[in-house]
Amino acid sequence: MGEDARPxxxxxxxxxxxxxxxxxxxxxxxxxxxxxxxRWRRGPVRAGxxxxxxxxxxxxxxxxxxxxxxxxxxxxxxxxxxxxSFRRTPGFTSLAAFTLAVGVASATSVFSVADAVLLRPLPxxxxxxxxxxxxxxxxxxxxxxxVAGVTYLDWERDAHSFEGLAxxxxxxxxxxxxEFPERVRGISVTSGFFTVLGVHAxxxxxxxxxxxxxxxxxxxxxxxxxxxxxFGSDRGALGSTxxxxxxxxxxVGVLPPGVAFPEGTLLYVPSPYPVPMDPLSDTDRxxxxxxxxxxxxGRLAEGVGVPAAQAEMGxxxxxxxRAYPDTKGGExxxxxxxxxxxxxxxxxxxxxxxxAVGLLMLIACANVANLLTxxxxxxxxxxxxxxxxxxxxxxxxxxxxxxxxxxxxxxxVPGFLLAIWGTxxxxxxxxxxxxxxxxxxxxxxxxxxxxxxxxxxxxxFGLAPLVGLEEGTxxxxxxxxxxxxxxxxxxxxxAVVVTEVALSLVLVVxxxxxxxxxRALDDVDPGFEPTGVLVAHVSLPESDYxxxxxxxxxxxxxxxxxxxxxxxxSAATILTLPMHWAIRGTFGFSIDGxxxxxxxxxxAGFQVASADYFRTLRIPLLRGRDIEAADRKxxxxxxxxxxxxxxxxxxxxDPVGARITFSGDPDDPDTEWATVVGVVANTVKEGLDRPxxxxxxxxVGQAAMPRSSFVIRTEGDPYALTSAVREAIHDVDPSLPLxxxxxxxxxxxxxxxxxxxxxxxxxxxxxxxxxLAAIGLYGVISFSVGQRTREIGIRMALGAxxxxxxxxxxxxxxxxxxxxxxxxxxxxxxxxxxxxxxVFGVSVTDPVTYVAxxxxxxxxxxxxxxxxxVRASRVDPAVxxxxx
Amino acid sequence: MTQPALLGTFEQLVLxxxxxxxxxxxxxxxxxxxxxxxxRAVNRGSLYVSLDRLEGKGLLRSRPDTVDADRGGRPKRYxxxxxxxxxxxxxxxxxxxxxxxxxxxxxxxxx
Numbered sequence: 001m002g003e004d005a006r007p008x009x010x011x012x013x014x015x016x017x018x019x020x021x022x023x024x025x026x027x028x029x030x031x032x033x034x035x036x037x038x039r040w041r042r043g044p045v046r047a048g049x050x051x052x053x054x055x056x057x058x059x060x061x062x063x064x065x066x067x068x069x070x071x072x073x074x075x076x077x078x079x080x081x082x083x084x085s086f087r088r089t090p091g092f093t094s095l096a097a098f099t100l101a102v103g104v105a106s107a108t109s110v111f112s113v114a115d116a117v118l119l120r121p122l123p124x125x126x127x128x129x130x131x132x133x134x135x136x137x138x139x140x141x142x143x144x145x146x147v148a149g150v151t152y153l154d155w156e157r158d159a160h161s162f163e164g165l166a167x168x169x170x171x172x173x174x175x176x177x178x179e180f181p182e183r184v185r186g187i188s189v190t191s192g193f194f195t196v197l198g199v200h201a202x203x204x205x206x207x208x209x210x211x212x213x214x215x216x217x218x219x220x221x222x223x224x225x226x227x228x229x230x231f232g233s234d235r236g237a238l239g240s241t242x243x244x245x246x247x248x249x250x251x252v253g254v255l256p257p258g259v260a261f262p263e264g265t266l267l268y269v270p271s272p273y274p275v276p277m278d279p280l281s282d283t284d285r286x287x288x289x290x291x292x293x294x295x296x297x298g299r300l301a302e303g304v305g306v307p308a309a310q311a312e313m314g315x316x317x318x319x320x321x322r323a324y325p326d327t328k329g330g331e332x333x334x335x336x337x338x339x340x341x342x343x344x345x346x347x348x349x350x351x352x353x354x355x356a357v358g359l360l361m362l363i364a365c366a367n368v369a370n371l372l373t374x375x376x377x378x379x380x381x382x383x384x385x386x387x388x389x390x391x392x393x394x395x396x397x398x399x400x401x402x403x404x405x406x407x408x409x410x411x412x413v414p415g416f417l418l419a420i421w422g423t424x425x426x427x428x429x430x431x432x433x434x435x436x437x438x439x440x441x442x443x444x445x446x447x448x449x450x451x452x453x454x455x456x457x458x459x460x461f462g463l464a465p466l467v468g469l470e471e472g473t474x475x476x477x478x479x480x481x482x483x484x485x486x487x488x489x490x491x492x493x494x495a496v497v498v499t500e501v502a503l504s505l506v507l508v509v510x511x512x513x514x515x516x517x518x519r520a521l522d523d524v525d526p527g528f529e530p531t532g533v534l535v536a537h538v539s540l541p542e543s544d545y546x547x548x549x550x551x552x553x554x555x556x557x558x559x560x561x562x563x564x565x566x567x568x569x570s571a572a573t574i575l576t577l578p579m580h581w582a583i584r585g586t587f588g589f590s591i592d593g594x595x596x597x598x599x600x601x602x603x604a605g606f607q608v609a610s611a612d613y614f615r616t617l618r619i620p621l622l623r624g625r626d627i628e629a630a631d632r633k634x635x636x637x638x639x640x641x642x643x644x645x646x647x648x649x650x651x652x653x654d655p656v657g658a659r660i661t662f663s664g665d666p667d668d669p670d671t672e673w674a675t676v677v678g679v680v681a682n683t684v685k686e687g688l689d690r691p692x693x694x695x696x697x698x699x700v701g702q703a704a705m706p707r708s709s710f711v712i713r714t715e716g717d718p719y720a721l722t723s724a725v726r727e728a729i730h731d732v733d734p735s736l737p738l739x740x741x742x743x744x745x746x747x748x749x750x751x752x753x754x755x756x757x758x759x760x761x762x763x764x765x766x767x768x769x770x771x772l773a774a775i776g777l778y779g780v781i782s783f784s785v786g787q788r789t790r791e792i793g794i795r796m797a798l799g800a801x802x803x804x805x806x807x808x809x810x811x812x813x814x815x816x817x818x819x820x821x822x823x824x825x826x827x828x829x830x831x832x833x834x835x836x837x838x839v840f841g842v843s844v845t846d847p848v849t850y851v852a853x854x855x856x857x858x859x860x861x862x863x864x865x866x867x868x869x870v871r872a873s874r875v876d877p878a879v880x881x882x883x884x
Numbered sequence: 885m886t887q888p889a890l891l892g893t894f895e896q897l898v899l900x901x902x903x904x905x906x907x908x909x910x911x912x913x914x915x916x917x918x919x920x921x922x923x924r925a926v927n928r929g930s931l932y933v934s935l936d937r938l939e940g941k942g943l944l945r946s947r948p949d950t951v952d953a954d955r956g957g958r959p960k961r962y963x964x965x966x967x968x969x970x971x972x973x974x975x976x977x978x979x980x981x982x983x984x985x986x987x988x989x990x991x992x993x994x995x
Contacts, residue, residue: 023948023959028932030958031912054928061929065936 005040007033008048011055014459017397018063028058074395078402085403086410089375093410095775096371100411102768103364104450105418108442110357110761111450112423113430114350116440122339123258125198126299130338131306133165133296133313135331137601144334145586146292149275149285151320155296158316161309162298164209166193169276169294173267174541174737177243181737183539184226186244186267188277193268194221196299197261203227204238204253207270219270220249224257226266244269245282246541263342279707289324291587297338310335325598348837349758355834356510356765359503361450363769365457366496367776368411372404373493374783401459408455416447430757494816497773497780501820502827504766504773505857509828511766512849513839514759520841521752527683527692528578529618532569533711533744534718535577536725538736540706549633551704554732555610556629561728562712567721569713572613573700575606577709577744578683579751589696590666591649592659592673604645605685605695606662608703614640614680616713617744624656624678631699637674638699643682645694655679660696674698688751689840711744718743758838770860777864781813785872793877802873809872813865821854888975889941889968896976897922898934899943902963903973909963911935935963943969 012029019025032054039047086093121127134144135151152167159165168189175184192209200206206221220242222231231237241248249269260266271277273284276294285293300309313333321331343350383396423442545551555573562571586603596602611629614621622643631638639660646655659673682692700708714721722741729738742750785792792805832844842849891899901917902909911932918926938944945966948959965973984991 024936024946024961026958027948027961028911030955030960031910034955035912057927057929058932059929061927061933065933 005037005044005047007036007051011052015055015059017401017459018059018066020062020066032058074398075402078399079406081399082403082406086406092371092375093407095779096368096407097410097414099364099367099371099772099775100408100454101415101418102772103361103368104412104415104447104454105422106765106768107357107361107450107453108416108419108447109422109426110353111446112419112443113426113440114354115443115446117343117350122261122342124261127339128337129163129300129302130197131298131300131309132336132338132341133298134334134336135292135317136334137331137603144336147294147296148288148292149294150287150289151292152275152294152296153286154320155313155316159298159309159312161301161304161312163301164192164196165296165298166190166196167276167294167296168193168262169279170262170265171245171269171277171279172539173244173269174246174539174735175242175244176246176541176735177241177248178230181735183737183739184244184266185264186220186269187262187265188269188271188279190271190274190276193270193297196297197259198299199255199259201253202256203235204251206253206255218244218247218249218272219252220244221253221255221268221270222251223255223260223266223268225260227254242267245539246544247282298335306335306337352510352834352838353758353761355831356507356762359507360765360769360772361453363500363503363772363776365454366500367772367779368407368454368457370493370496370776371779372407374779404459405455408451412451412454415450416442419447426761429760493780493783497776497816498820498823500773500776501817501857501861502824504769505821505824505853506828506831507762507766507769508853508857509824509849510835511759511763512853513835513842513844513846514755514762516842516846516849517838517840518752518755518759521688521755523841524684524688526578526688526748527619527681528744530744530748532715532718533617533713534721534725535712535740535742535744535747536710536722536729536738537740538708538710538729538738540736544733544735545706548702548704551706552633552701555700555704555708558710558729558732559610561731562710562725565721565724565728567715567724569715570612570616571710571712572616573608573610573708573710574613575608575705575708577711577747578617578685579688579748586693587662589660589662592661592666602649603694604641605693607695607697608700608705608708609640609697610700613697613711616711617683619683620681622679622681623654624676626678627697627699629701632701635702637672637702638677639674640678640680640697641676642680642692642695642697644692645696646679648694662696662698674702709740755838770857773857774860774864777813777817777861778867780816781809781865782868782871784812785809785868792872793879797877806869806873809869810862810865813861813869817858817861817865821857824857825850825854888971889943891943891972891976894930895934895938895943896973898931898938899965899969899973902944902965910960911963914963935961938969941968942966943972 016025016029019028032051035054036047036051039050122130124130132144133147133155135147137145147167152165156165166189168187171186171188173184173186175182191207194200194206195209201221202224204221207219222237227233227237231240237251237254240251242251243249244267255268269277274286275284278285278293285291298309300306310333313335317331317333340347386396420442423440427440540551540554545554559571559573562568587606589602589604590596591602609627611627611631613619614626624640627638627640641655649655650658655676656678658676660676661671661673663672665671680697683695684690685693685695710725712718712721712725725741726738729736795805796802828850829845836844897918898914901914901921904921905913905917914935915926915928915931918931935944935946939946943966944963946961946963949962950957950959
């Protein structure tokens, strides 16, 4: 019959808390035990699981019944008692409440962010079926490339794994129908875009598949945010005309709120071509096979998973590579879930943060547990007296339960308020580029979870005084209370404090590594001199600048005016600023007289610069010459390459004099070749922690693009010249918005925003953890001192000096701290892989960081132990011996 | 005569089950009977709470019986439906039958 089979004691104990006392409860417990024994024969583990589940069912039902009957229960009395009891010990109460508040607030805020960004499903139907389809380059591993026109159309025609495919491309439009020209973020989409996403218009309608706008009938769909801010939520916006990049577009629909994909998009412009519009020119690029510029979105067909789609697309890619080895050789395809793509880089950060917050919650709970245990031992005597005077154990249990709940509320409510504030702060401080930022709000589920955890902690440890205090043993408890506590609780308390110190060290080391990473990044040479440079961006509408000559003339005249401004040292234009959002993707090119190896594709970043660009940004010229004003349309085409490009494609040789072309067939006699005239040093392209990429710089006089950035080196503060520069551009073309005026230093610093943010967060956690560890230490040492009051009194009466006693107490504490530090170092080393992805320029096991962290923690711990130590030395021996 | 007590659906089931199980009726047997006859799992907590409520309403009575030594001296809670409980059940039966009068054919199982 399995007489040895005993149901889990903890479950039984917890259940007995909520059950009313009486023989019926005894019968119920016996029923459960009977069933447990029966199941135990089939499998002890399953029997245990069953018991817990059954216990939860019964406990929950009775707890709820108890709550329903509140007016007739002892709850009001228990509440009053609890409040009085806490008011008598304000120190304990505030420490415990503060600890809880910190734990709940931090857990709730960070988890809310993580939830919105990582966990919450995207606001589309069946969001798990939405994917991005990227092209992958053979020698660039995981790097995903944007897609070319023909590739997309081939996929649309041949792929069966998708219910629908669409493509889009971000284009920021110049809007010139309102009073002032403004720049609005938008995307150009193919006709199936909205169907693939699965959204419906909140107002008006959305263009459907097969409904490509014709060349003249251009339409636009507004995002809800734009409709509210610029049109005042007026339904009359439907049918109105927006002039975007010089062309009239009719507003046909408004999207529902909460749907802004990609993040921040305000305008959705159906492309007049089968593929999205190219931001650089309003031409049909469906026949283009090599240069990718669009992102492909797909909805998997029902029942088709990502691996199956990946397999099909991979096969298609191989077919294409066989058919077009020059342009498609070696290309692969990558199908990635949309959510994973959006979150991508952030996942490791958020995981680290979640880990940190979990640690913090642990520390907070450990502290509360500690404090409650300390309090419990002080109360054993009180409770023993109550029991001996006839109070039922169940009644006492209920009262302790009430106290724990009140304490949890004292900490939880401020914690919740702190969480709301903390989440807002997080969102405000968060750098751009955090997806779904607008969706972040304090999550009630998370808050409930945090509260539950703290409540549970309170419950378990709040009942600690009852351990061993059975009815009838009150006498022994009375005798024993006030003396040194039993060994087991003390060991538990010590274990808790040691763990706290260890966990705090892990967090402090993490924060320290982040700080050093930021410093290292700050020290990285971006390859140019950003201080004292103002940048500004323009985008030329095709209606006014149909060809490169028009654009080149605009840039030339603008630069002349800007250079004439007082306070301007030099000025130039560049297609894409370093560390600014770049035209994604690199472009294929050919070298005159060289046939690429099979499967090899020559790729480089495509840049267009005016004369003085390198000088303005102080990028060193390594060989040959710079681009000059004379490099115009009527002169031979020239190009300057960077060091990375020279080393990759002309290893060990001098590229000056070589000829390359970005467009056209190298065998075509009419192809325009550009001669390499110079080599410049590398500059950072996307991030300070990414290696430099090959880049080729054409002359703006020969290849002007309708988009460019101005870089202006000023003698004084760059911001002092913003209005002057605006006016200068305005004089050349009043309809052109100039946007994004920033100092280059700010642009560079901005690239570090995300990292800085992480560092701030981790430091905040580390700080909180330190504080909590200190509180924990303080609590434990205080208790220890309190327990040994009698001993201390005797020692002092026998002549021990105060100093000796103080140092004894301090040594006591230090041994725990030392053990905690050792464990913490060990834990940090074990966890180093978790943080490795975030760290740059410093070793994950950097000794300086570790030593500094240990010293910091040691100092804090010392302070925490000093206070009770000093108190110990003030003990009056006579009082101590008498009261013990 | 006072009105018979109103019974919830689950309470009806519990009372019926106690009657069906008979003299040896105690909570685990009642639970087993309900699960078998309805074909659905029953929340244990709901059952015990319902037993208490029914007893509180006077529709059920229970008595401890410590005959079974295997339970460590703890009693079994034997259950018995009171006359009031029977009245309440009869009332339910009559109400249901009245509500089904004339639509028996509709309630027949589909062939």
